[in-house]
Amino acid sequence: MSISNSLSNALSGMTAASRMAEVVSSNVSNSLTDGYGRRTLNLSAAVVGGRGAGVEIGSVNRHVDRGIIADRRLADASLSGFETLVSTMGRVEDVVGSAGEIGSISSRIVDVEAALIDASVDPSSATRLSSLGDRLNDLTSSLNTATKSIQNLRVEADASIASQVDTLNTSLAQVEQLNKDVTSAQLSGIDPSGLIDQRQMVIDKIAEIVPVRELDRDGGQVALTTPSGETLLDGKAKVFGFVANPVITSDMTIASTGLSGITLDGAPLSADGIGKLGGGTLGASFQVRDVELVTAQDGLDAVAADLILRFQDTSVDPSLSAGEPGLLMDGGLAYDAMNLTGLAGRIGVNAAVDPAQGGALTNLRDGINATTPGPSGNSTLLQALSTALSAPIASGADPTQKSAAARAADFEASTGAQRLNFEAELSFSNARWSGLKEAEAAGGVDTDYEMQMLLRIEQAYAANARVLQTIDTLMQRLMEI
Incomplete structure (x- = not known):
């Protein structure tokens, strides 16, 4: 081997060692960076004219387990979705309260029962009648407030859907551009690993909103689809649409066209509003808006209907005629079975017993339609109202016979049970996600x-430097001859 060949080999070895040190240092510095794929440098023996010519530096390889990443992304979607559901149901539970909890709807019904008993003991007491009126107002106000809170939660879910659709569209456009950049880098002989890291992070963001599968395409590009088969990106990113509603009422649903679903190219994606995009936070937000909160509102309306019907019975208050509103009303009217939706938001105390609205507290004792005060010691109506409230009866929404407080407590318990169900799913999803993240x-x-590799690189660099030093010595000797 000539001195010039030896010099060339040593120089190529030092260059390769320097490049390897650069790759290793990048790995160490990014050891805690999300989305970073470990790099290695391809080296091969260089051959020129059938003779060894040192080392040839090849491409940089990026090492990730794409199978684990794919499963982790699905776990991301599940985890994020159940976090949304647990959070929402927890807020609903805060609004309606828990059975036996002070301030809950069932406890306010119990308070009315206690006030009725107190008033029946001394029906001539204006203080006790006033307390009964206050407890009734507290009960109806809590139902009104709960309805308003639930509809506000639906507005929040609707706004969240709009925000997530915007983020989804932006992220898909970013992946489309990164696909092009990766292809361009490969064609230019530039290492695209950094671009692929960035693309992985953007896809991870998408995976929280919508579960995705990543498919390889030519030129280092990828396509994205949902597990259900909806294509999000394949060359060109799809653009989804959604129109948020600033105000949502109890009667507004997808079916009534009062609420928007996701559109694609201006056309509805599916009848349920979300189609094959469910599974992540986007699907959870639709479930919150269109299922869980609607169910909660239905439960509130059933409690309100039960209360109104108990006091609207002419056998309880003989002063009433059939079809007339009783002690509790639907927005000033009698109960209408065809107008149940949103009833809890309209329920109120009959103006006939409210002095602030021109009524008289004595009508609590004498009857809604009493024109003049009756005997002050007559507790018949108060006892009848108390019995009606505590009597186990069936309702239109629930054929099981229950007292008013028990029916409200069952509704509160069902809300809590749904939260616990979601928490159990969240716990499982979290455990699975943690395992995949660790893997x-x-x-x-x-x-x-x-660091071991860095020591080996240092040794290789030193060895090549020693070769150069030896060659330099030989050259000096030749120059001295």
Whole structure:
């Protein structure tokens, strides 16, 4: 081997060692960076004219376990979706309260029962009648407030859907551009690993909103689809649409066309509003808006209907005629079985017993339609109202015979049970996500291994430098001859 060949080999070895040190240092510095794929440098023996010519530096390889990443992304979607559901049901539970909890709807019904008993003991007491009126107002106000809160939660869910659709569209456009950049880098001989890291992070963001599968395409590009088969990106990113509603009432649903669903190219994606995009936070937000909160409102309306019907019975208050509103009313009217939706938001105390509205407290004792005060010691109506409230009867929404407080408590318990169900699913999803995240991290950068590699690189660099030093000595000797 000539001195010039030896010099060339040593120089190529030093260059390769320098490039490897650069790759290793990148691995170590990004050992805690999300989305970073460990790099290695391809080296091969260089051959020129059938003779060894040092080392040839090849491409940089990016190492990730795409199977684990795919499963982790699905776990991301599930985890994020159940977090949304648990959070929402927790807020609903705060609004309606828990059975036996002070301030809950069932406890306010119990308060009315207690006030009726107190008033029946001394029906001549204006203080006790006033307390009964206050307890009734507290009960109806709590139902009104709960309805308003639930509809506000639906507005929040609707706004969240709009925000997520915007983020989804932006992220898909970013992946489309990164696909082009990766292809361009490969064609230019530039390492695209950094672009692929960035693309992985953007896809991870998408995976929280909508579960995705990543498919390879030519030129280092990828396509994205949902597990259900909806294509999000394949060359060109799809653009989804959604129109948010600033105000939502109890009667507004997808079916009534009062609420918007997701559109694609201006056309509805599906009848349920979300189609094959469910599974992540986007699907959870639709479930919150169109299922869970609607169910909660139905439960409130059933409680309100039960209360109104108990006091609207002419056998309880003989002063009433059939079809007339009783002690509790639907927005000033009698109960209408065809107008049940949103009833809890309209329920109120009959103006005939409210002095602030021109009524008289004595009508609590004498009857809604009493024109003049009756005997002050007559507790018949108060006892009848108390019995009606505590009597186990069936309702239109629930054929099981229950007292008013028990029916409200069952509704509160069902709300809490749904939250617990979602929490159980969340716990499972979290455990699965944690396991997959650990498996993904295990395949990432091992700093101990990288430092060992750095020592080997240092040794290789020193050896090549020693070759150069030896060649320099030989050249000096030749120059001295």
